Amino acid sequence: MYSFGGPQPDYLGTCNSTSTCQLNVTNCLGKVCQCPPNKAPIMYGWDLYCRDVVQIKRISTIEDHPWVISNASYLLSNKAVAKSSCRKSPCYSGILFDLLRFADEDGKFLDSCTVTEVSSVGEFKSGAWTKNSIMDHLVVNDGPTLWKKNKQLTTFTPRRVVYWL
Structure with missing residues (x-):
């Protein structure tokens, strides 16, 4: 998958401020495509989702x-x-x-x-x-x-x- 800015990095792929992560649920944080803060990666079937972190009480x-x-x-x-x-x-x-x-x-x-x-x-x-x-x-x-x-x-x-x- 390519965009006007070049190849889109996959989950945990290296990114920069001008690139867009391939999965729309991830963001470029610390130069890596990953889930936003307070979200955890979850695989369901073959798809990756970012879900809220559940607190252990x-x-x-x-x-x-x-x-x-x-x-x-x-x-x-x-x-x-x-x-x-x-x-x-x-x-x-x-x-x-x-x-x-x-x-x-x-x-x-x-x-x-x-x-x-x-x-x-x-x-x-x-x-x-x-x-x-x-x-x-x-x-x-x-x-x-x-x-x-x-x-x-x-x-x-x-x-x-x-x-x-």
């Missing part, structure tokens, strides 16, 4: 080396930043937190996010999830109607099974 986690590592001495301290910020808290480290913080550098989706350590993934007993579990936190965030045991069941029965070798 709360992370519930269980210590699991090397994915999530708790800094017990910092968790027991009374420092406000230790318990209030996903972005700046030294309470947690590990591969998953490193990935979250790395992705946050570009997306800025950890504004006003908090981390809560829970005791288990959860177990469904007598119509409720185990207290202080990840599933219990999901129910509190999304409402109890979304996480009922009967909603997890399906009526679909396959007619035939195909094995690929």
